[in-house]
Amino acid sequence: MKFHDIIEQVRTLLQRESRLSYRMLKREFALNDEDIEDLKAELIDAKRVAADEDGKVLVWVGAAPVSSSAFQVPSSPQSLTSSTQHPSGERRQLTVMFCDVVGSTALSTQLDPEELREVIRAYQKVCAAAIARFEGYLAKYLGDGLLAYFGYPLAHEDDAQRAVRAGLEIAGAFREMPPQKESLQPLQVRIGIHTGLVVVGEMGAGDTRESMAVVGETPNIAARLQEIAGPNTVVISATTQRLIEGQFESQPFGSPLLKGIDTPIAVYHVQSERQGTSPLAGRAILTPFVGREQEVGLLFDRWEQVKEGRGQVVLLGGEPGIGKSRLAYILREHVTSEGSLLYEARCSPYHQHSALYPLIEVMQRTLLLTRQDTNDEKVLKLERALALYNMQETLPLFTALLSLPTPPQYPPLNVTPQKQKERTLQALLQVMLAQAERQATVSVWEDLHWADPSSLEFLSLLIEQLPMTKLLLVLTFRPEFTPAWKPRSHISQLVLNRLGKKQVEVMIEKVAADKELSADVVEQIRVKTDGVPLFVEELTKSVVEAGRQVTGNEGQDGKTVAALGIPATLQEALLARLDRLSTARPVAQLGATLGREFSYELLHAVFSLSETEVQTALTKLVEAEILYQRGSGHQTRYFFKHALIQDTAYQSLLKSTRQQYHRQIAQVLQEQFPATTEAQPELLAHHYTEANLIEHAIPYWQQAGQKAVERSANVEAVAHLTRGLELLKALPGTPARAHQELTLQLALALPLTVTKGYGTPEVEAAATRALELCRQVGETPQLIPALFNAWWFYLFRSEFQTARELAERLISVAQRVDDSAALAVAHRLLAQVLYLWGEGVSARTHLEQALALYNPQQSRSLIARFGVDWGVNGFAILAHVLWVLGYPDQARTRKRVGLTVVQEIAHPLTTALFWGWDSHVHQVLREAQAVQQRAEALIALSNEQGFPQWSAYGILIRGWSLAMQGQAEDGLNQIHQGLSRSASAPPGLRGALLAEAYGKTGQLEEGLTAVAQELAAVNKNGARWWEAELYRLKGELTLQSKVQGPRSKVEEAEECFWKAIEIAQQQQAKSLELRAAMSLARLWQQQGKKTEAHQLLSAVYHWFTEGFDTKDLQEAKALLDTLL
Template sequence: MLDIASWLAHLGLDKYIETFTANEVDFSALRHLTEDDLKELGLPLGPRRKVLAAIATLDADARSMPTPEPAPVPAPPVRGAERRQLTVVFIDLVGSTELSQRLDPEEMREVFRAYQSAVSAEIVGYEGIVAKLMGDGVLVYFGWPAAHEDDAERAVRASLAAAAATAGLTTAAGEPLATRIGIATGLVVVGDLVGEGSAQEEAVVGETPNLAARLQALAEPNTVVIADGTQRLVAGLFDMVDLGHRQIKGFAAPVRAWHVTGEADTEGRFDALHGVSTPLAGRTEELDLLLQRWQQVRGGKGQAVLLSGEPGIGKSRLIAALVERLTGEPHDRLRYFCSPYHVHSALYPVIRQLERAAGLLRGDSPDTKLDKLEILLRQIASEVAQTVPLVAELLSIETSGRYAPLELPPQARKSRILAALGGLVEALAARQPVIMIVEDAHWIDPTTSEWLDLLIDGLQNLPVLLIITFRPEFQPRWTLFSNVTALSLSRLDRDEGSAIVDRVSGGKKLPTDVKKQILAKTEGVPLFVEELTKTVIESGYLTDAGDHFVLSGPLPPLAIPSTLHDSLMARLDRLAPVKEVAQTGACIGRAFQHRLLAAVTGYDAARLDDILHQLESSELVFRRGVPPEATYTFKHALVQDTAYQSLLKSRRQRIHARIASTLESQFPESVEAEPETLAHHYAAAGLLQQAVAFWLKAGQQALRRSAHPEAIGNLGKGLDLVARLPDSEGRLRQEIELQTALGVTMIATRGFASPEVLQAFSKARTLSEKLGDRDQLFVALSGEASYQVISGNLRAADELGLQCLELARASGDHALLLEAHHRQWATKSYMGDYAAAEHHLNHGLANYDRDRDHRLTHFYTGHDPGVCCRNYSAQILWLRGYPDQALERCRDAVALAEGMSHPFTIALALSNFTDLYLLRHEPDKARRTLDRTIALSKEFGLQRENVEGRFQLGWALAEEGHLIEGIREMREGLAAITAMGAAAGLQHNLCVLAQACVECGEASEGLDLLDRALSMTESGARFRLPELLRTKGELLLRQNSQDEAAEGWFRRAVTMARDEGTKSLELRAALSLARLCRDRGNDGEARDLLAPIYAWFTEGLDTRDLVDAKEFLNR
């Protein structure tokens, strides 16, 4: 509906809009205005006359207007307002104001009636809706209340016809009438009832109606001007002139407009709408089948192929590929295109094919047309005297003077024409093979269908390949012929869809998530893939970065392309009486359960089953199972999107609220299994507090299942919503829990040293301090401490750990105390304070209970404290000189972890086991545990363990003697670890790489690595420090035989190891020093250095370090 402002603008009285608005004059008041009223409003004589003349036509004309009987359209439901794409046509009678001043009101009334009747007849003929008659103005909708897949095209065709019909009208005095027509397409809200009584109508809200009204003012008399949005939908179907960008009142930006001059001369709808499109993707088997049938045709055996598939599946593209393959082969090609506007026009596709073949033009005279037809037919057949009159009559070409008129009854005339058409095909086939293509047979007229009956029946002995394409709802009657093959096109697979995306993007890669969304939404329908890809590229959300696109910001849900919107909406509107149930199902999701839908809608079983049967029969949804246990799924994701987006946002919210409350009250098992579903519905309903609670629950549940990407997504959605809640204690608690859960998830996926870990726990710490909640503060401090220790900020980690211990002791809570010791055994180990670490580890070993304490995994640092305790204990056992006990402790850790089925904990235990095997110089065993670690890490997205595994692989390769390959893997692993910000254990990793460099003759690089490792002691890091000192000595010895310098480093290593009580490191340092002594000839000193420490060991005597020491002592 146009408002009072648009109505005045249409009359050319824009400057009085403010006056009418200020005096609250709307359409209902308009009809009661008198001349005195208009004087009081300040209107001069001329404008008063214009307004009164226009008012006079409003009601009387609308009531008395003779409206032609429209073609049957699906009955609309009891309608509420909807969001939908609408094509709006505004038609204006040129010069109506001047006519009203010259004509008597009764004469003017007759002019209006004739004009409105002529225009309305054309509109209704194309199944448009005359929404409002305003005297000289007619407002028309295409796409409401029932959409068609080609509403924009219908609107343009109807407008051209309306302009032509009006041009044939005159006043009583013989003055010709003319119209100006504007068309625009866009998203509107339509269906709200406004006004009262006879003035009541369904309003359209949005800029589209006003744009159409403004565009008509740009049109010349008896012409049509369309907006750019409409042009994109009909480009190729009509000839147009670009009017450029025009500044239009009421629109901030210039609007591009197009003048439609007439229908384009194109072969078919596919070529017109899609032009040169992307190459065929997939369809190898289907194309091979068509080529096989062609080979049979070349052998003289006629074939017919019935090619079916849903809209956009690629029927026309497959045929285009076949035609391309036949290029260069001798053949004739005949193409016939059925039309949705000519389903009752006899032989329409045949007529159009003959007109194209003969080269007939609109402006040709009858004689010229006949000449061209004769030339065409003589090229095909030698005897044309009988054929020309028949075909000429079919094409409505006059033959008087050249051929005798056909004096035949209608049925005989039709039979003769069909026989003549068949004879032309036979004549062509007698010269060379023929391929006949009949497209869109779901729109075929009865007579063309009858002609195909005759053709297929006589096809077997003709070298003709007939291909008929149609949609699945069409039931062809030619399937029983022996030479007929049925071929149904299915959807493309993911790789084939991906290839289309790449071609549309010109080979430039789209962001992975964007491509994933496109493929998920389009589900292998080629046209959908193309159009959605184009829409995304043109959306402004992507930036061209040369050979690829990057997101310029967050990607919103992908919008339905305007080119597909009408087609998808038409599928729903064909089921108008039950569309509301489809919309409710769309709110539930792509798939919806019968029981839930019944509970939400409140329909009784019989009624609901009938509705769902209609949806299933229409192939909008498909069913699994038997009601009431059945589940229904929308056949296509874009159909679900269309049904969902057609709902007003306010109505969507009400439906989502009903779904959420129904789920929570009647489906507790679903809520427990999928809390994210309830969270989604509460969020969509605008009930944010409830949504946050269930996003938190969903995130925590995903975390317990080690579904880390899902956990991050759920918790992130909860944090987005909690920020919109008003300040309260409840909000603070929810945000703290969300942040700490997110921190735990980030530890597993991004690593302890990820900035996201610190960000989450620091935010939780701030909120906990604000709330004064000491338990939550402990969680936050614990998470921060974990970040700091792995980042290498050991003094900061130690301080945070001490705060955790203080809070835990004050609370007396067992769990908090266990986790506080957990923080400290890690920190103290990396600080080289092994005695303190053992103190904390002993508490863990003594007090951990799996059944009671495994739950802590999901609340603190994402891994089990009992397993972690055994991991660190094994490391210290090895350092203390108990390599076999360390091995047993590792086995205990892995067994405990595997019994929990918690991937991150298992990966940590396996990684630690690998480290111990490598310390024992057992690379073959290390490779076995390492393979399992890497496999787990990849499966569950455990980034740190994956890159740590890369380094361990290099270490193992170097131990096996594959130095070059091992060094490469270690370097790449170290680079990845460093990029993650992880520094804990980095000292020893640098040392291992330096040792490999020594063996490879790269002592200089090894020294640089060691210097980097030793510089880390400034931050308090002393992890396996004696080994670094020993290795420095070895490097100096290898580099320049610096005996004295090397000796100093060896002696420092021995002394430090003794002071620490790290017997395994003391053994290695003593052996290095002993070798130096022996090389100098001091064999006695060498034995005195090594023998005592070797004698100390009571286990692990078969490990390489101890074997090497024994061999040295035995020489």
């Protein structure tokens, strides 16, 4: 270790302890007298932070330690209040020993107080000597008990072992100690040891202030363990046992329920230290040995294939620290040495729901976009980059992605959010492939377990296009992530296992470089790291930085010379490295709070220290390889070498300090980085959430959700909005909270429906909760969308009574607030429920009222409020209703008017809904060719804009048209395809279309089954609008069926036809009555009942006053002529 590093460590330790003896410093840092004089010259004379006391003690006289107080949160009168300052402290793992005298009360009755005092002093002397020998810290005396820490103020690599050794030495000493008087029993002790998380630091006030007080259950557990120990024995917890396993002989001591501890704790009785045995003796079998040569070879081989034009994907999985990043780094070095192109994308746990975050970050770095750039300058850089690939027309997609304004010379994006997302992904894909076409390229994506859904979607698209490109895609992830991409000819998967003994030894040698480590030390590192490369690397560095040779062998006297700083676990190793960073440690902790990767600009804005101090600290962190650095000056970005290092630095902070840091970060982002908060409101929401400033966080989660909806990133939207709703639960139940929750629930409705599906419990919960909130807060403008969302849910659940009540309530509300646009929508919603219920006459009335209120000039407003122009959609539904009621010409007229308006509006989703109903109008008019044309247009539009359910309906209705035009098998297959894709077909219609197609293919029993299933659903949900047609089809299929039931087919078919006629008459559905009458008339004609048949059909036919050119009426006229 360099002398400069020793000075920094001594300074940090002295700053913390206030007083240090030179004897301790010599032992701790292996210093001689000359080193001590140099140390005094530096700290006393040069830096003036210490003073000498009698040539024996070094005393701190400098400034207070750099702690959380270095980060002062500026107060804001409107948003934030100044924070309460807390004493410095930290969270860390600590091994605590509690030792107490057995029978001290009885002893006090047998000894004179002065004699008792001498006994206690002798006891304390033995304990203190043992604790000091193993470099523990005697924290305090508690009567005849004492408390000792192992692992603080300085951590050792074997603190748990040191505590146990000290305990065994104390117990052994008292076993051999003679009694104080012949009449007394020998003095005995009990010792309890436990390892766990604590908060350690200053506590108290005035003269009672403690500089190293420990808070947490760890000391309590150690004390309770002491109580159950036998005389002169050491009892430890299972946690400590795991850390000393293989070093000591110990036996299970049960799992008692300790006083004051809620759950039982497994306990062990330590008998002795193992002598002359390997630490492996008490361990489980190690992971099988696996090297890295094969993995590196595979990567290099795939790279060679890529250079030949055969694109490759490598899926690289493994546990944290197993070497994924190291393997990717080797590939990067190899590729860049050849002058090839490399792109690196890193997924972030803070941005798991930020759509395309890794790609946005890559673009910003690649384009060199800086905060100093104006929006125009950023757009210019983007234009120049796209020009390289002749992709200037895609600039609006990229400006939207980067939250930049689109120049006026570019046409606006008049597409749905879903389509915009698809086009953006395609444009990103085009750029990536175009670059790879120019030059062989490697793209490394790290930490895919934190990837957002949209990024994973992009990767899926990229992987499909990869085989014929010069692109190598390397994806790393942890075991909790399951790749969606199965191994194929161009996809390879690697799962990294732990290193074997030989590989660990080679790695230790390389990390240690010119520092020679003994075979014992190498073996200790190998055993403790269990072959995990990160563990090996970090632990070896800790040994090297300790600056002294160590040995793992123990003498009979129990002494150890194990090196300082060799931790027992990775957490302790990283804490030891952070301990040695001095003033750089708070910078590492703040950086960890910012994220895995952070900019110098943001760090410096948050940190209250000078630029020089911040730069010095960052330089130390980079030199220590805690951080990596990219760029220079104010554009420098830093990222933690390993996520585990970031986690360790972050978790070492007190929770109160974490909240303070998050609070300041949020305020700085809001005040100084408006572009970042505008583009990534979820980032600000995260920091406010972690700062426990819930009321500040919730609006940003809402904003983040709305932005995600605009990008069709519905999964992310649900996550953001749900997080906001979860936070609301912590707020008191005020009217303001109810209003805020209502806003979130309403925003959640659309993305939740898209991601979970219509009629799911999640959608129901959101819809019903929004209504409940409206009841709580009273009449508000939000009641209208709340009622609409609930209506939509219950309609798709076929709960028509509830849907009807909601529509009627919506009419009442719209009338009360004089909202004509909402009233038009409400009438249209009620009409749809009534129509599906078979109340066509009432449905017609409400549709005509809706259209009377409808103003096409308000179309954009309707779309903004309800997602679609439900007014114009009423034309198509009214056309269908008019046909059913017997007015085919009026139906055509209404349809044509609506089609004209739809074309003028040119809104994709509105058009899709209109074309869906329009195709059904053609279907009931039996215009098969027109149905096919409209269906194909609907499919094309839906596929282009991303409307899967309407695309499925188009396929369904096209299948029917093909079946009617002689392509029965193809048509039937398409009907099944549409149904399997959850086509948006009204209940009743699906079974009817399927039954007709089955009839055309001669699959009569299948057709009857389809009708039976649909009629069962009708009886359950009450959707009787198509019931008459279902019974008519049942009769037709029954007549053709070869299966004979208990009754004759003729009788059963005749009953079905009569049932259809009765239902149609009840519903005044004249067109359906005409069809049923024709079917029954044909049957009677075959039975010779021409007169009855003519009388039946003539009565219905002559009711009509229009539509005589339609197929149904033409067939009816022809049939009547044959019955004369």
